[in-house]
Amino acid sequence: MKSSEIPKFGPLSDVKVISFGLSVAGPYAAAMMADFGADVIFIESPIVKDQFRTTDTLGLLNKERRNQRTMVLNITDPEGKEIFLKLIKDADIFIENGKAGAWNKRGLPDEVLWQTNPKLVITHVSGFGQTGDPEYLSRGSYDSIGQAFSGFMNMNGEPAPGVPAPAPAYMGDYVAAMQASWASLAAYINAQKTGKGESIDCAQFEALLMIQAAYPSDWMSYNFERKRAGSSNPSYAGCQPYQCKDGYIYIFFLSTLTHKKGLPLLGLEFGTAEFPVENYVTMKGTPSGDLLNQRLTEYCAGRTVMEAEKELNDHGVVSSAILNYEQMKEHPHYKARGVFTEWDGIEGKKVKGPAISPRLKNNPGQIWRAAPNYGMDNEDILEELGYAPEKIKELYEKNILKQDLTC
Template sequence: MSDMPEFGLLAGYRVVMMGLSVAAPFAGELYAEHGAEVIWIENPKAVDSARVSRRSGAWQQDRRNMRSLSLNYMSEAGREAFLKLIATADVLIEASVGGRFDRIGLSDETLWESNPGLVVVHISGFGQTGVPEYVTRGSYDPIAQAFGCAMRMNGLPGQPSAPAMPFPADYAAAFYAFGMANAALLRRAKTGEGESIDVAQFEAMMRLQANYPHDYLRYGIDYVKEGNHSRICALYGTYEACDGEEIYILMLGPGAVKKTLGVLGVPYGTEDFPEGSTFVPVNTPQADIVEAKFAEYLSTHTAAEAEGELAALGVPCSRLMDYEQAREHPHYQARGVFTSWLGADESTEVQGVKVVPELSKNPGRIWRGAPNIGQDNELILSELGLSESDIAHMYERGELCARDYFEITE
């Protein structure tokens, strides 16, 4: 793979990624953006759901730097090629219903026969073990949010619950997969042994709920839906300014309380607002005072004006930004958040978000656009020792596919 530049913290590692939509591809993308060689195995007969249309940016953003091998790994020849590839890999990331790889004869033990040092990451909605009918259930991000007790937290009180967007269960699972796979690689450097990691999306959502599971299990205190305002603190939520734009503020902490009250003209260091107060409790006369004063303040200030004045004093707040505002914002521009690169056809400019986070000594890089379907079949398979004749026969039998995605969708 001599055309790939060497860069990043993960240079020299090879990752095989198998999965649709978001979770597994994003975990692979984190490797690809930081120097690992990532081979994306696609189904020759079914287009990845991220390639929904020519205008869909999911595959362009979250498959860049990858190579595409469009291979039927269930066929005899395809399975042989797949296991040859696994023998050269450091990490395999796959997303499917729990237990699928066992059922198709590709258990962890089988994979370790080809490569004892392989780190295997299984991402699923419900995990690889547990109650069988749940293990084999299909899942997407909102299903994991629903089963993981998270969706009921989102939305307005008294209204139907709503999924948090965009896709926190998918991205949480991807970050867990990336982090734990790297931990397993560190361990492998000492022992030479691979590892199998079971990432259940519903568990990822449960683990991200701070104190709330603990409070219920220990004290019987259940979560109460907050909506867009805190049920504990005054001036902690979303507010509309005089220009119709929204601002989010957290009057939380002694400094923020003192400075916000000063802006609002509310006496500080009094019996109602004692010095050192960390917040103003809701459903109190004091809360009514500061809420009314803040509404009065916003009636004569735009969201940008309010943000500028309050943030300059150290009060945590921000306008609710949209993409156009972000694109024109000087801080976004100073950090180069939005960038561009060439697509698979090497002529189309693709725009999106830069590699994050930034590293000072071994930065990530976008060196290649997201590949077309099977764009790297010959390159990968020939490196594994398959002859031109072998590869041609696999194409004839439909075990391989290569096509320009832009030609098949509108």
């Protein structure tokens, strides 16, 4: 597919992004831009296929490589490097994920890329960053490794002596990707004003550190350590899952208004010594906290999830059923918002999954293309760069290009 065939939509329709990497953290930063109209060219290796192409499910490939063009290019070959620099010449953003210094070793440090394109925004996504202790800079990382090194994992799991646990679904990768995506766009805006590009160092473990609320500061500044609390809040009573007749509900019993309206529902009185008017929260581990937790446990045990959820929220107690995917699929609010949608899958049939989020009123994103097959757009992209068919054939023969239209 040529760039002229890409539909114009979204706020990023004039932005060109080159993405190079495997798995989640770096590529997903570019994938979010593709959903909002950017022309994203995903460069893959002719030696190692994108991990999403080799997993036991195509769900990730269908979701996170949609709306993109792809090219399989050997950038370690001099001719491949030349093609890469031609792509960079009119790109706005380049996103890569690899170990520190990987692009220096390839002879493509930031300075070389800026010689080709002074306005280029270069975003390096890695586990441990581009600077620091050499031992760590040379290490690889996956989602759980970032969670472990950042302290994030130490906050999850059952209370000691229980085992720390990683948050599922690649949270560390996605948080790093979102940080990389917004930073890339912020730098892009500045580059358009100043004519000068930027180099962004996005370390996965630091992205995870940034979403730990005040926990790190509480310890560094006040020597106050928040400890693992399993499924309940580490500090506040009434903030945890409770079992109902037919499932689980999560309740967050917080705020003065919640106490004022919610305590009478539990047979408790607001404005007493146990629950004074000035209290915003009831602390866990106190007599009042134990009493609140006991009453909530008894209350939920006598009701279905939907009964408890409706009555609690009607009385100012923020709560939600803990939904599974089947319940989400049939939920009236999910249906009313169109949370799930379907689009063309790489295997030639429709696939279903989350619609584009967040939602823009005036320039919404859209899904316009299935995830491309391996090397599917090689010829179209090279023709745009001025390569003749005979030269493209030669590049295939030299294994600088590669293609497999079955996956």
